[in-house]
Amino acid sequence: MTSPDRQKLKTMTDALRRGGRLLGESCPKCGGVLIQYQGRTFCFNCDNISGIEKIPVISPIDIESRLKSLASKKIEEAARQLENETDIEKQTHLAELLLKYIDMLKKVSKPEKTGKSKED
Numbered sequence: 001m002t003s004p005d006r007q008k009l010k011t012m013t014d015a016l017r018r019g020g021r022l023l024g025e026s027c028p029k030c031g032g033v034l035i036q037y038q039g040r041t042f043c044f045n046c047d048n049i050s051g052i053e054k055i056p057v058i059s060p061i062d063i064e065s066r067l068k069s070l071a072s073k074k075i076e077e078a079a080r081q082l083e084n085e086t087d088i089e090k091q092t093h094l095a096e097l098l099l100k101y102i103d104m105l106k107k108v109s110k111p112e113k114t115g116k117s118k119e120d
């Protein structure tokens with residue numbers, strides 16, 4: 001005899017092992033157990049958690065590149081605003097903001113490798 005619940009439980013345990021976590025609250029629809037995995041919330045009863053394994057794991061590299069593009073966008077925005085700003089006080093704020101984003105961009109960017117990698 002196979003129990004679908006047992007299969008579900010196994011899937012859930014696997015997800016938890018790979019970084020998922022149990023939420024303290026229960027499902028508003030059925031009161032079932034909720035788990036969070038890769039930024040999404042799943043209900044043990046309502047959701048088809050068997051597909052949970054196919055969700056790609058977010059790698060630190062993805063986060064890094066996302067932060068990089070966010071910082072670049074914000075730098076551009078702030079720079080554009082600063083260009084048109086005549087109020088000294090606002091300019092100071094924008095300049096500070098700009099520096100913070102530049103700092104953030106520097107921090108998420110990995111230091112350049114000194115040795116050139118061979119391209120073949």
Ligand SMILES: [Zn+2]
Pocket residue numbers: 027028029030031032043044045046047
């Ligand atoms: Zn539910």
